[in-house]
Amino acid sequence: MINLETRETVVQNLKDAGCSIDMIEYFMKCYDSENLSEQLFLLEKHRKQLLSKVHKEEEHISCLDYLVYQLKK
Template identity: 55%
Template sequence: MINSESKEELVQNLRDAGCGMETIQDFLLYLDENQKEKQLELLEKHRRRLLSNVHREEKKIYCLDYLVYQIKK
């Protein structure tokens, strides 16, 4: 079992990764129940969500870069 200090660090890491309270609570529940596969699924789902956001923002950057290119041309 994980000690309380390690659990606090784990929770902080999840917060830093942008996880919401529901995700954190589910993760801790899976931790307590030793359901590593469920933990991994939860983290992968959050990772896909973050990556989707990155791609969405990246498209905006490309649009701005194109506009800058057109203005300088």
Template identity: 55%
Template structure:
């Protein structure tokens, strides 16, 4: 059965896409699914999760910098 005819495969692919996985990563994940290599699938997902979390933390630091500047501007304005 083709992946587009398999509701489970479609759901998994959509979830991977929604999680920001590349087409290449999704293809690799599905190939690992077909070969039954769940451990490699978990490693692939964990690596992507780590990447997303690093981006989140990097952006949080940027937001903190902006918040600090806004705070400094408001404090100076009140003087």
């Protein structure tokens, strides 16, 4: 088993990464049962969701950049 400080660190890291409470609770159940494959699956899924949001925001920035370019012409 792991010590309390390590568990708290993992939970804090998940919070800092923007994970939901439900996801954190499920992740920690997997963590406690040493289900590494499910932990990795959850992290990859969350990473993909975050990356999708980043790409969407990049599209918004590109639209604004184009508008600024057109206005300056």
